[in-house]
Amino acid sequence: MALQPPTELRSRGAAAPTVRVDERELAAVYTEHHAFVWRSLSRLGVDDGRVDDGVHDVFMVVAQRLHEFEGRASMRTWLFAIAMRVAQSFRRDAARERARTTPLERAGEPVHSPHEGADAARTLRRLLDRLDDDKRAVFVMAELEGMTAPEIAQVIDAKLPTVYSRLRLAREELERHVARAQARDTDRPRGREGRTP
16 A cells, blocks of 8 residues: 555644645655654654554644745754654643543553564663653654754754753663663572573
8 A cells, every 4th residue: 555645634633724735745755754754753652553643643744834844954854853742742642541541441451552563672662761752852863763963953953962961861861771671680580491480
């Protein structure tokens, strides 16, 4: 199935302003950057079952604002900035929803969605969830998306030293979490064959 950009300019119940959209240009941006946006939203903490909705919302913003894109930053940088705001909104919504459900309702939910891949992806997700939004965004852009510090500074509208500081703090925090997890694993009692029970 070919990827298609959103055709209806509505985002989660809100009416979008009428904007003249160059459908060919929008389709080209969507085709070229869909995977990047999906991956970014997932890494920024959008629940797996909601990532596609997040992608839709990102491209709704793109459809509404593509005519404003001036090319001062790369398209990926611009898209990541939009994805960052959409991810924050989705995480806030998810937190409110979790607060409304009772512990008994949550007990029946699966721990992991069927869309999650390997253990490494789950572990990375859990580690990233421990970072605050600012450090997480910088870490994802630098380490997982390979963006440069100047590009990141444009996305988050910060000075270069701030980017470097957040990246250093994120790395240090993640290293502490990994070290603690490894210490817990080595402290667990082992069964007869050397495996944890």
